[in-house]
Amino acid sequence: NGMSPKEATYRAMNEVSGPVVAIAFVLSAVFIPVAFTGGTVGELYKQFAITISVSMMLSAIVALSLTPALCSLILVKKEEAPKGFIGKAVKAFDEWFARTLAKYVKNVEGCIRKSKLILTCLVVVVICIGFLAKVTPTGFVPNEDQGMTAVSIALPEGASSNRTQKIMAGLSQNMRKLPGVKNVMEVSGIDILSMGQKANAGLAVVSMEDYSKRSNSVQDIIPMIFGMGAQIPDATVMAFQPPSLPGASSTGTLSLYLMNLGGEDVNTMGERANEFLAACRKRPEIGMLYTTLNTNTPMYQFEVDREKAQSLNVPVSTVYSALQAFLGGNEINDINNFGRTWKVVMQADEKYRTGVEDMRYFFVRSNDGKSIPLNTLVKPSPKNSSVVMTRFNGASAIKISGDPASGYSSGQAMAAIEEVAKQVLPNTYTYEWTGQSLDEIEAGSRSTQIFIISLIFVFLCLAALYESWTIPLAVLLSVPSAVFGCFLVQYARGLQNDVYMQIGLITLIGLAAKNAILIVEYAKMNMEQGMDVVHAAVEAAHVRLRPILMTSFAFILGCLPLAIATGPGAGARVSMGNAVVGGMTIATLFGIFLIPVLFVVVERFFSRKKKGTAEDNVTEQL
The missing domain is CATH 3.30.2090.10 (Multidrug efflux transporter AcrB TolC docking domain; DN and DC subdomains)
Known part of the structure; x- marks a missing residue:
């Protein structure tokens, strides 16, 4: 506009310093309550909380100090327009964006006129969030290909060690022929299910080739091992994938104890266990289930x-x-x-x-x-x-472990097991989840609490920053669109509602608030300069559309490799990347129309309330 680089920098600093501080403050503050969460889930939340909070604060300092200085040095007063193909492409894009911007402004004006319909759609979105949250499979953490698997071999009780070693040697020789298998290590005399020493049990550790040298994964090898075990009538063979988090159960993602509170003997407990397992194996959600109690x-x-x-x-x-x-x-x-x-x-x-x-x-x-x-x-x-007798919480107990069936999540399998326990177990028995299953239950109960606390914390921080209750309310009412997009894309791709998706939801609070801050704060400035609320919102949407689209799609494209990742560690990357990409895409496409409407509705509501309060005060004085 004919300004010098320094003048343009000073003007930009005056206009954007407020949004920069607010956005950095929100993205940092949204993870502050998360950092104080305990347990296994808290450790995961804490890592992301510290990383994102510190990086955003440093980014804000750089944006307010180093970036303006670089702008005044690098920018020139008048820059020649590019020529050739690039010049034509830039000109065509500018013309397209100008037409799109004009249509966008007209659509925003139409949405403001139909604000009741837009608010009704927002309510429908909230209802859809509840429905999607219910139908989306739940889990703790996704399975990861760690390049190895553990195989448990168990012969009938009383079998000799020589017989066990002979069967293990034949099975190991066959497993070495599987595609992608590098080596197999055998350990006889140990039962990894009950962690006891038995002559009729053994352990085989299957090591895979480097991921770049094979086309299959550990998940593909495990069914093949089960097929080999089915051809050995004298042995029970089970293969397990190592846990994604160190320290979790190494013999299945499902783990619980059935506690005998009635004092029944061991043989009766064995009958209860077999009856329970038979009923569970009829459910399609459960793939493999076993007990360490063997009374034979x-x-x-x-x-x-x-x-x-x-x-x-x-x-x-x-x-x-x-x-x-x-x-x-x-x-x-x-x-x-x-x-x-x-x-x-x-x-x-x-x-x-x-x-x-x-x-x-x-x-x-x-x-x-x-x-x-x-x-x-x-x-x-x-x-x-039984050689091994387990006690849990001071009572004789039956340990149950296993994995969900293919196509089902651990949350669905746990719900099926709980239904069977209510139908089959007598009143003298109770159950309690342990290990990774207990962590999953705690993660599910905490996620909603953490999300609500983060929303309240962001609301109070914005209220203190702007000294207003209307700006934070208009900002946070745009968050449901991001949550809806997150659940929708996660459900559409068949992924689970796990810890990494929940961390992505916390991140979406700050990202959705970022788009709202860019529009709401500028609209508030327009109102302070004498504009009415509608024109202030429309003008803010017109001016802030380009930075919203630039920052949002830059983030979406940056996270897209996570959403389509493959190879080792891809489970966590896909879960979190898919959540934030889906949520941010929907929040951007719908938020640019929703945020101006929310600003107008909130301002009109509070202005009427203030006007009514002022009239009441005048009446009392008269």
Whole structure:
């Protein structure tokens, strides 16, 4: 407009310093309540809160200090128009944008005239948000390809270690032939489901090639491993994907305990567990479900004939001590030798404790000094029971773990399990979620609270910054359009409402408020210069359209690679990128028409209220 670079810089500083401070303040303040959230979810929120808040404050300082100085140095008073193809393209774009801007202004004027219809549409959008939030599958964090998978191999109870190793070797050889598999490591004698040592169990760790060298993922390999396990009738084979967050369950995303509050025995608990699993496996939402309680392990129960021991003058405690020492082992002391500490354990030799008939070799001394064979005092009775007994919250418990079916989220599978628990379990049983499932429940309950607290915090910050209640209200009423876009795009792509999407929702509060601030603040300035509310809003929309579109689409295009990411770590990137891209796109396309209407409606409402209050005061004075 004929100004010098310094004059243009000073004028720009006067016009945009307010919006710059307000936008930076809002984008930083929206994450302040999130930074004080505890637990696993709080750690995730905290990382984004600190990163975004600090970066936005630094960006605002640079925008208000370094950027004006660079503008005054780099800009020239008169710049020649580009020539050739670029010049024609720039001219064509300017003409198109001028026509679009004129149509936009007319549409804004029409929306203001039909403000009741626009507000009705806003109410419909809020209702649609509730519907989409209900139908969108819920989850904690998306699965990630970490280049490996753990495989559990379990043979029937009582199977020997040699038999287990033979089956593991054959299965490992077949798994090495799968596409993308680099190596397989075998560990026999450990049950990763119950974390106990068993001769009939084993673990295989399947390592994948580097992602750039394979075309498939770990999610593709796991069904193949299940198919191989189905061809081995003597073993139960289950493959698990490592958790996306370190420390979560490594044997499934679903984890809960069924607590026995009625004091039922182990065998009855096993029947309850099998009945519960059978009912759960009928639900389509549940893909794999298992329990660590196995009551089919063959064992012997030793019963002491107390009357005979008393008649032979043998203390019962001596009988139990002898059983412990001969069969289980009894640590006596420690000795130091060769620079190491060795434990001295008294126990019967291995060849004398291979079967219950070997009890005839064990003797116990009576109070009379006579040696009495143990087999005359102890009678073994065969039975089936569980090697590992779990307790949770002070009660005998059944651990249940698994994964949702393909195409279903963990939230849908958890809801199905809860329905089955209400139908199948007796009143003496209750359940409680643990591990990643518990984190998911806490994340779902906290997300709504955090979102509301962030909205209130932004509202109070804007009210203090502008010393007005109308500007924050007009700004935040545009947020539902961003939330609607987020849920709509997330549901359309079949993604889940997880922690990363919820972090994206918090970010959308600040981004949607940014567009509203650019229009509302300029409209407020126009009103202070004497314009009526409608012309002030229309003029603000006319002037601020270009910066709104430039900043919004720059952000959308910057986040687009996240929304379409592939490879390792793509789950978190896609979830968050899709949420912010979808929400910001809808917020920009609808917000440029909605924000002027909201400003006019809010200003008219509060002006009428102030006018009515002033008339009441005059009446009281008269």
